[in-house]
Amino acid sequence: MNWRSNICKISFFILISFSLSFFFTGIYFCVFNMCYFIEWEVLMLNSSNVVMTFLFDWMSLMFMGLVLFISSMVIFYSNDYMEGDVFIVRFILLVIMFVMSMMLLIISPNMISILLGWDGLGLISYLLVIYYQNFKSYSAGMLTVLSNRLGDVAFLVSISWMLNFGSWNYIFYVDLFSELLEAKMIAFLMMVAAMTKSAQIPFSSWLPAAMAAPTPVSSLVHSSTLVTAGVYLMIRFNALIMNTGFSSYLLLIGGMTMFMSGLGANFEFDLKKIIALSTLSQLGLMMSILSMGYYNLAFFHLLTHALFKALLFMCAGVMIHNLMDCQDIRGMGSLINYLPLTSACFCVSNLALCGMPFLAGFYSKDLILEVSCFSSVNLLSFFFFFFSTGLTACYTARLIYFTMISPVNLPSSNSISDESWNMLKGMLGMVFMGVFGGSMISWIIFPTPYMICLPFFLKTLALSVTLVGALMGYTLTLISYNENSLTMNWLLLTFFAGSMWFMPYISTRGVSPTFLNLGSGLIKSFDQGWCEFFGGQGLFRFFRQNSVMIQLFQLNLVKIYLLSFLIFLLIILILL
Template sequence: MSSATLMISSVLCLTLSLYLIVTDQSFFIEWAVLEFNSLSLDITIFSDWMSSMFLSTVTFISSIVVIYSESYMTHDKDRVRFLLLVLAFVLSMVVLIVSANIFSLLLGWDGLGLVSYCLVIFYQSGKSSSAGMITALSNRIGDVCLIIAIALYSSMGTFNFFSWVGGSQMSGNQILTMTFIMMAATTKSAQIPFSAWLPAAMAAPTPVSALVHSSTLVTAGVYLLIRFSPMLSELHSNYYLLLVSSLTMFMAGLSANFENDLKKVIALSTLSQLGLMMFSISMGLEVLAFFHLITHALFKALLFLSAGLIIHTLGNTQDIRAMGGITKAIPLTSALMNMASLSLCGFPFLAGFYSKDLIIEMNLMNSDNFFITGILMLATAFTASYSMRLSFISMNNSFMSNSAASVAESDKLMIIPMFWMGAVSVMSGSMIAWALSPLTSNIILPTEYKMATLVIITVSAIVGYTLAQDRALKGSLSKWLNSTMWFLPALTGKALPKALEVYGKSYIKLQDQGWTEKLSSQGMYEQFSQVSKVGQQAQYNSIKTFMLMFLISVFPAVWMMT
């Protein structure tokens, strides 16, 4: 019932999105909850073609994941709790998408963080607990930045996005507000230096990974910056976003070439594509960033679902070196996974080609920064190389598991959703490109620039095949450095908590149990104790005490008389 409801909602939202594109309209519903002096607190629902299309994508992928989970989680005793958490996760994302009010957006934003923590620790192991804590603490930094932005936003009299009137000069308060919003978005979308939590979140069940890493949690920061893109274009520090996104997609693509965990390879590819979306936003191409967000959500969900079936049939094996030769045993799953990988690479006429190629060509046409363009091309090359390496190692090598007898595509509840997801992920690129054609610009490039992307992808596929043979960089320092994401997990997942623990103990010893305690509660307790002891002595009917009190009271009067 839940999957049917989500699928019907997806069709209705897609129809509404196409209608709003054709008619160039949007709907704005506002309900005033509280007014205090000049500040108005409203609940706002905003529906334009962008929010409706994103809502359609989220509900469609959610319906596929729910059907897929019925088989994948069939032996789990907590599958009802799992389904409720997934629906709560989708509901939080829906609240975030339709909110045109930064105050109500915080409800969906925090809901995503809370439910994602519950899903990451779903299996209740030590590894899941550590991954959930890294995920929660990293996202909490973004939550704090968003709360500070809300406090700064209150000076405008309303929390609505559209109350911000753009101009040639931004005030200091507006610059500070946009800086905190940009920090919140980069945290939620796992940009450097907050990238370590995204591969760690792979401790969640695979259907959750298909939902989280395609269209919900990690894309919330991208969607927030798309909404604030008119204000971001006036902020000079968007060069910071350009640099951070470039380094993120470069680091993630390079690390994925040396990773052996199947789910972490796909997670690093998600991180690389998030960097590409942030890159296009920083270049002022928010429509193309949204286009790539939609296409990436579809083929990345397909990639995770295919990987989930492979892991499921191989006895929960995630090491790609223990796979190999699975093409004959599960041909449809292998074909769908290869199709999603080719779409991720930007292979011509698949979904990723229409969005990714547009971003690259717009950068080649408009950018005069050779360093940034070079990083973009290298990140594109890395995408093709790790995708080909993944396919060659996991599918074309000899079978490395114990027995191939149990490897089969016998579960229709997992195959049919993957088939529908594959069909949509192939057709979505050309269909959305046709629908959004009035919103994109004409591209004029020399022939060598037009062919550069295709040449880079072809050469990188050959490099990926070479890496699949594991002859190059075996056991070297470079391989160790890149396979650990430039030590980000060690710094943010181990060193930073250890530093906070040492600092916390020092603070407790020097402050909470030291000067702070003496000057506050403990010191007041000691002073009041001394005063109460004197009062108790006065109540013990001692002649010495009465004589002392008599002298204290009589002496001032005698002194005044003399």
């Protein structure tokens, strides 16, 4: 096992060194407002150039630094978590390829190179979701890859539309062609691609299903890589989305996603799925504030959310690892007595998620909610913003009660302890960033403090909603903890809210089989039918019959020439 451990440690040191260099370079670029385009001429054939373009600005460099930091901590954490796995080298290589795909997407101002990173994320996420080779993993992997392929198709069509402009370097055109029909088409297709990758309604069902992957992968995917790719794409295309009028649709979709996932997490009992639904809620928040034109705020929340969400998944992984792969929160309880350090990290990350003052989530989340009060949004969007914030505190209080405070529901004979030092070191590195990361990043991105002047009621509304939501969550959990559960009295509502508004059923049993059967019928009737009849097989039959006729002429038989002459005379007589 020693050489496997060495691979994890070498990968950790390489990634952390690159992370620090990128992050500090990003700070330098941000302070001096610098931006570099680097063009690499891959191939020159006659007068055609194949050029790879890279965009280095403060946004791409800071995001890459954060992605590499989280992935280094996850790999260090995986050294113990995946200890019994004989294929740990393959796992580490897949994670590194995953991170490289994300980095290619981050630094690409070109649609083709973005597609390389985009498809790389889709393919490697499929391989990681089916890593535990069982039926559940295969089903989840298929749902993930099919949902993401819809976005890939939209991306490919937008690439073909970009041919009208002579270049795929979208960064040069985003501010210029907002009045054209092509711009509206490209904006719509980019929005669909981002919605599939970031699992917005109606493509949300794949995100909780992707929890079939190992927990370190979930920590990486849900914090800074796969699901944030769509938000990052929308940040880059923000000017186009705002100018073409699709922002209002994105605001509605983001708000609905935020509300649906927050409601669903309050009825869920799978620990990883609760955290996955909280990720979905935060992605909806990012999409909503992005559609209002505050792309810097969306990017700020993207960075802070990545810090505490990676920590939250790491803590969940330690709990699952110690409880012999049990993920049901009803089978836990009083873990604070058995895992004190992990429980402390878990509570810190949960409080950061709720937006408790002076933790990482507070600086971005509170700012977003205050800006939404300051903006001219309608009542529905206002409800989505604040009620979903209350739901976040509600399911967080419920989760802390079931895992930390409730009576012990563990097996009487267990070996739960905080003795896995590699996992703890990885988590402690994330705790530091979860506490101090929000303030540090806010000082870098917003060197001049925002002063948002609001009435007292609106100024304190975000904190009040969070506290009331946490109190409601704790109270409702206490009430429904006994046998006469409230959820049994409202069974249809529970079923509707707890099943993500029936989206998994529609995706797996409704839409997917319908379209797969339709595709199968089209292949049989079109690709293997008419296309073959008039295409390959038809041409083959035509040439074969004519070649037989030509071979007869080449035999130089007199009767063939006589017959041909008689047919020729007959045609002339008919024509005359």
